[in-house]
Every structure is written in structure tokens, then in C-alpha cells.
Amino acid sequence: MSASIKAGARRGDRRGLRSALINAGRILTELRRDPAMLGLVLLLPAFFMLLTVMGYSKEARPFTWKIKAEPNALEATSGLEQKLRDARHGDGKPAFELRTAGAVDIALRQGADRSLILEGDALSADFIAASNKIEEILDSLHPERGGSSRLVSAPLPYPSARSDFEAFAPGMMIFAILMLIPQTAFLIARERRRRTIDRLSATGMGAASYLGGVALSQAAFAVAQGIILVALAALFGYPFGSAPLAAAIRVLGILVLLSLSSVAQGLLVGAFAKSDSSAINIGSVVAMLQVFLSGSFFPMPAPALALAGHPGLSTYAAVGAYDAFPASHAIKALTRALLDGGSGVGVPLIAMASLAIAYFMAAAIVFRRKRIRPS
Amino acid sequence: MGPSLTLVDINKRYGETVAVDGLSIEIRSGEIFGLLGPNGAGKSTTIGVVCGLVAADSGRVLLDGAELIGNRELRRRIGYCPQSLVLWDRLGCLEQIVFIARLYGAGRAEARSKAEELLSSLGLADKAKVHARKLSGGMKRRLNLALALANDPELIVLDEAEAGLDPQSRVLVRDYIRVLAGRRTVLVTTHDMDEAERIADRIAIIDHGKLLELDSPSALLKKYGEDGRPAPDLEYVFLKLTGRRLRE
Numbered sequence: 001m002s003a004s005i006k007a008g009a010r011r012g013d014r015r016g017l018r019s020a021l022i023n024a025g026r027i028l029t030e031l032r033r034d035p036a037m038l039g040l041v042l043l044l045p046a047f048f049m050l051l052t053v054m055g056y057s058k059e060a061r062p063f064t065w066k067i068k069a070e071p072n073a074l075e076a077t078s079g080l081e082q083k084l085r086d087a088r089h090g091d092g093k094p095a096f097e098l099r100t101a102g103a104v105d106i107a108l109r110q111g112a113d114r115s116l117i118l119e120g121d122a123l124s125a126d127f128i129a130a131s132n133k134i135e136e137i138l139d140s141l142h143p144e145r146g147g148s149s150r151l152v153s154a155p156l157p158y159p160s161a162r163s164d165f166e167a168f169a170p171g172m173m174i175f176a177i178l179m180l181i182p183q184t185a186f187l188i189a190r191e192r193r194r195r196t197i198d199r200l201s202a203t204g205m206g207a208a209s210y211l212g213g214v215a216l217s218q219a220a221f222a223v224a225q226g227i228i229l230v231a232l233a234a235l236f237g238y239p240f241g242s243a244p245l246a247a248a249i250r251v252l253g254i255l256v257l258l259s260l261s262s263v264a265q266g267l268l269v270g271a272f273a274k275s276d277s278s279a280i281n282i283g284s285v286v287a288m289l290q291v292f293l294s295g296s297f298f299p300m301p302a303p304a305l306a307l308a309g310h311p312g313l314s315t316y317a318a319v320g321a322y323d324a325f326p327a328s329h330a331i332k333a334l335t336r337a338l339l340d341g342g343s344g345v346g347v348p349l350i351a352m353a354s355l356a357i358a359y360f361m362a363a364a365i366v367f368r369r370k371r372i373r374p375s
Numbered sequence: 376m377g378p379s380l381t382l383v384d385i386n387k388r389y390g391e392t393v394a395v396d397g398l399s400i401e402i403r404s405g406e407i408f409g410l411l412g413p414n415g416a417g418k419s420t421t422i423g424v425v426c427g428l429v430a431a432d433s434g435r436v437l438l439d440g441a442e443l444i445g446n447r448e449l450r451r452r453i454g455y456c457p458q459s460l461v462l463w464d465r466l467g468c469l470e471q472i473v474f475i476a477r478l479y480g481a482g483r484a485e486a487r488s489k490a491e492e493l494l495s496s497l498g499l500a501d502k503a504k505v506h507a508r509k510l511s512g513g514m515k516r517r518l519n520l521a522l523a524l525a526n527d528p529e530l531i532v533l534d535e536a537e538a539g540l541d542p543q544s545r546v547l548v549r550d551y552i553r554v555l556a557g558r559r560t561v562l563v564t565t566h567d568m569d570e571a572e573r574i575a576d577r578i579a580i581i582d583h584g585k586l587l588e589l590d591s592p593s594a595l596l597k598k599y600g601e602d603g604r605p606a607p608d609l610e611y612v613f614l615k616l617t618g619r620r621l622r623e
Binding site for chain 1: 403428448453457462464470477506
């Protein structure tokens with residue numbers, strides 16, 4: 001490639017970025033002056049969080065932990081199986097449900113040196129609480145034993161929760177951000193209907209610059225939405241762990257990343273939608289599918305992406321159909337970020353970023369293919 | 376001087392419908408060129424091809440001899456005023472022009488200066504901060520035109536730019552276009568035959584995507600006159616060429 005062509009390409013890149021920024025500024029100015037849209041963008045997240053705190057109990061409730069214990073582990077410690085079956089929470093509910101298959105909170109097996117090994121997600125409050133309970137039982141059976149069981153960290157499909165509010169608040173955060181899908185699709189459809197997209201095309205603006213401008217403007221609003229959601233969650237007493245500021249910042253980062261992938265999905269929907277109403281309808285369907293099928297509120301039928309399986313939790317190794325939803329990874333990342341320390345958020349964050357790029361590229365291709373201007 | 380614009384054998388179909396059928400036109404440097412035709416004649420499609428908004432099935436478009444199709448840099452030398460009002464409702468008049476000028480590469484100060492000049496020229500100086508949705512129909516039309524001129528284009532393409540203007544506004548716009556001509560080339564489509572006769576140096580009449588006639592208004596009147604007298608007006612010529620059948 002000659003120096004002049006390279007210089008031309010650089011100029012083109014700079015111009016594309018400049019156009020995207022100018023376009024983003026224009027969209028933000030318009031949204032800022034549109035009370036209905038502004039209300040939708042900024043008040044809806046607040047309403048969702050308010051709904052969560054009003055609708056769901058903040059009372060802590062004990063769980064019945066699902067445990068898978070290998071026969072040799074139970075045989076090695078006489079009376080352990082019965083003790084597990086008899087163990088009760090303070091309210092009389094069973095502490096454990098013994099399972100031989102399926103998803104579990106904790107697994108118990110015997111190591112090569114005949115030691116007992118507790119397996120599960122070391123970041124999960126459920127696992128930690130359940131393992132403490134098992135420690136109590138083991139201590140009661142063998143007061144003479146020294147040390148404690150070995151903890152092995154492995155990802156589990158179910159996040160822990162101490163109250164319904166704590167269980168559902170992350171899902172509500174995701175729900176609020178997913179509303180960017182119909183909103184972005186509507187913005188695109190409206191520009192097509194008003195033909196302002198033709199005006200932009202006549203300036204030589206390309207699809208990537210146009211879509212980039214829309215994405216940047218929506219991301220700016222998403223930051224505001226994220227701040228509102230996190231601030232309200234904190235105000236309503238959501239426990240952000242031992243380092244609340246760091247956890248809140250991590251949550252904000254995850255929500256912004258989710259917003260980018262939501263905007264990218266909105267761009268794709270907008271490219272197909274033939275009218276404002278179809279953009280909102282299709283966008284809402286895409287958003288609602290993710291609300292219900294991402295694990296934000298209900299356990300997923302198939303687990304989200306995991307790069308490493310675990311012998312005791314073999315179902316987790318597969319890549320499920322729901323991995324195509326950025327929200328599936330967002331709920332995992334949020335759960336990890338809120339539990340403690342934020343370790344283990346890398347894989348879901350990478351998955352979300354990859355999906356955002358993939359959806360953005362797909363939108364740009366559809367824009368060009370369908371000859372929607374700018375092209 | 377404004378650039379020359381050459382259309383060579385342009386063809387465009389929408390499914391079974393032929394919109395433009397082998398159209399070749401040469402628009403001279405610095406002239407005001409009128410493109411006339413009944414509804415569905417192919418005017419807007421032709422303009423769309425010139426402005427890069429419609430992909431031609433075949434043919435070439437040359438700006439000062441350089442291929443325009445697919446060339447974004449050359450396209451930036453064109454100012455396009457669409458037939459419909461294409462404005463951003465919640466932006467002020469000044470903001471809209473500054474926005475478009477900046478997309479064409481102008482700096483903030485330069486864009487603002489250009490916007491103020493255009494608003495003044497088109498009688499919108501006192502509406503600089505008024506949002507487009509609050510303007511009257513005629514003001515919106517003038518702002519629509521101003522946006523086409525924000526990049527100081529060398530080729531100005533006006534698609535029915537004077538439709539919906541009151542007589543005062545029409546005179547203002549017409550005079551402004553005349554001022555622009557010479558230094559720029561202007562391509563105008565219109566249904567208003569009187570307007571075309573007044574403003575255009577040359578006129579092309581097209582129908583069913585084909586060129587029927589191309590000449591100066593006076594030459595056309597002379598050519599289609601009867602009994603040694605020129606035709607009474609351009610509408611007479613137009614109807615003689617395109618017929619009286621109503622179009623869709």
C-alpha cells in the first residue's frame with residue numbers, strides 16, 4: 001500500500017470517527033429536548049428499581065441447598081448422610097436436598113488421600129453458607145478432626161441470594177438496560193421515515209459512522225441509566241459487599257457493556273424494521289426474550305458459556321443457545337461482581353463485548369445490503 | 376465556475392418498473408438546468424443517482440469528467456435539497472446548518488459563520504434559535520434549502536425546492552439561486568413550468584425514464600410553436616411531449 005493511500009485511509013478513519021461524534025452529539029441534543037423520550041430513558045430504570053424494592057421482600061430467607069455427595073464420601077464418614085438429611089435452618093426448613101444428578105450448589109467427594117472435598121463456587125454465598133453448615137456437621141461427628149475441608153472454586157449456574165430483592169435487583173437492572181433495544185431501533189426507523197438518513201448520506205457519511213454515532217449517543221444515556229440504577233439499588237439497601245464502591249463501579253461497567261450490546265441489537269432490529277411501530281414491537285420482543293431466557297429472573301434451561309467444565313458439574317461445560325443473548329452473560333457478570341471481589345467476570349465480559357461487536361457488524365452489513373442510507 | 380455534470384446511459388429498474396431508461400444528459404459548467412417530467416417520469420430517481428442515494432443498474436455519472444458513482448469525496452461537492460422536508464424537529468435553524476456543515480468537514484467557527492450567512496440570505500436570521508417544528512411551512516422549505524447549501528457546494532441539486540413556497544419566498548429563493556449560478560452549477564426539478572421558464576438556462580423534459588427534449592426555454596417554445604408563432608408557454612410544450620393522460 002502506498003504512503004498516499006495509507007494517508008488517505010487514515011484521513012477517512014478520522015473523518016468517520018469525527019462524523020460519528022458529531023452525529024452522536026446531534027442525537028443527544030434531540031433526545032435531551034424530547035421530554036417523553038428523556039423520561040423513558042431516565043425514569044424507567046428508576047421505576048424498575050422502585051418496583052423491585054416495593055414488590056419483593058427484603059427479608060432474608062434460607063435456602064435448601066442442593067448437594068451431590070458421592071457414595072464413598074458418605075460411607076467414609078459414618079452418620080453423615082443422615083445428618084445432612086436431618087439438618088434444618090432456624091425456621092425448620094431442610095438445609096440440604098441430596099441429589100444424584102442435575103445442577104447443585106455444592107458437591108461432596110472423597111479425595112485420593114481420603115480427605116473430604118467440598119466443590120462449588122467459592123464466590124457463591126450459597127456455597128459458602130452450605131459448606132459452613134457441612135463443617136458444623138462434620139465437627140459434630142468428628143470433634144477430633146483438624147483443619148477444614150478443601151474449597152475448590154468452580155462456576156455454578158445459580159447465583160446466591162439472601163432476599164428476593166437481592167435476587168431480582170440485578171435482573172431488573174438488566175431489564176432496564178435491555179429497553180435500549182426497542183429505543184435504538186425506533187431511533188433508526190424514525191430517521192428512515194423522516195428521510196433524515198438520506199440527508200446524512202448525502203454528506204458522504206458511511207454506515208459505520210452513522211451507526212457508531214447512534215451507538216455512542218445511546219451509550220452516553222446508558223451511563224446515566226447505570227448510575228441511576230446502581231445509586232437507587234444502594235439507596236434501597238442492596239449489599240454491594242465488603243468494597244461497595246469498587247463493586248458499584250464494576251456493576252456500572254457491566255451495565256454500560258450490556259448497553260453497547262443492546263444498542264447493537266437495536267441497530268440490527270432497526271435495519272429490518274419498516275416503521276416506527278414495527279421497530280418498537282420487534283425490539284421489545286427481542287428484549288423480552290432475553291429478560292425471560294437469559295437467567296435474569298428464572299434459571300436458564302441451558303447454562304451460559306463456560307470455557308472450562310468441571311467433573312462434578314459436567315452440565316456446565318456446554319455452550320447453550322442462550323449464549324447468543326448478551327443478557328445471559330450480563331447476569332453472570334453481575335452476580336460475580338456483586339458477590340465479592342469481581343473475580344470470574346472476565347469470561348462473561350469478553351462474551352458480551354464479542355456479541356456487541358458481532359451485532360454491530362451484522363447491523364452495518366444489513367444496512368449496506370438493504371441499501372439503507374447511509375451506505 | 377461550477378462543475379459540469381454528465382449522465383451517460385443511466386438505467387434503473389424497480390422490479391418490473393423501468394424508472395430510468397438509458398438517460399444521457401450533459402449539464403454545462405455554471406448553468407441552471409431544469410429537469411422536467413410528469414409524476415413517475417424518473418426525475419427523483421435520476422437525482423438520487425446523481426446524489427448517491429440510488430444505485431443505478433448501469434451507466435456513468437461524471438462530475439467535471441471524474442466518475443461520481445461510489446466516490447464519496449466527489450459527492451461532498453454536491454448540495455442536495457430533497458423534495459420532502461428533511462429536518463430535525465428539535466434542532467434550531469442555526470444548529471441544523473452547523474451540524475450539516477460540520478459533517479462536511481467545516482470547523483465550528485466556519486460552520487457557524489456559514490450558517491449565519493445562509494440564514495440571513497434566506498430570510499431566516501431572526502429564526503436562528505427556533506426549532507424546526509415551530510417554523511411555518513415556507514420557513515421550513517427555506518431551511519430545507521439552506522441545509523443543501525451548508526457545504527458551499529459546487530453542484531446544487533434541488534428537487535422541487537420551490538414547492539409549497541408563497542410568492543414572496545419563491546422570488547427570494549429564485550433570486551438566491553440566480554446569485555449562486557455561474558459560480559456553481561444548479562440542477563433543478565420542478566412541476567412549475569413558469570418557474571422553469573424563468574430560472575433555467577436549459578431544460579430537459581423526460582418521461583418514462585427517457586429524454587424527450589433538451590434545449591433552452593426559448594428554443595423549445597420556438598420549436599414547438601405553430602404557424603410560425605412560438606408556443607404560448609412551456610406548459611404547452613410539456614403537454615405536447617408528454618400527453619394529457621393522468622399519471623399515478
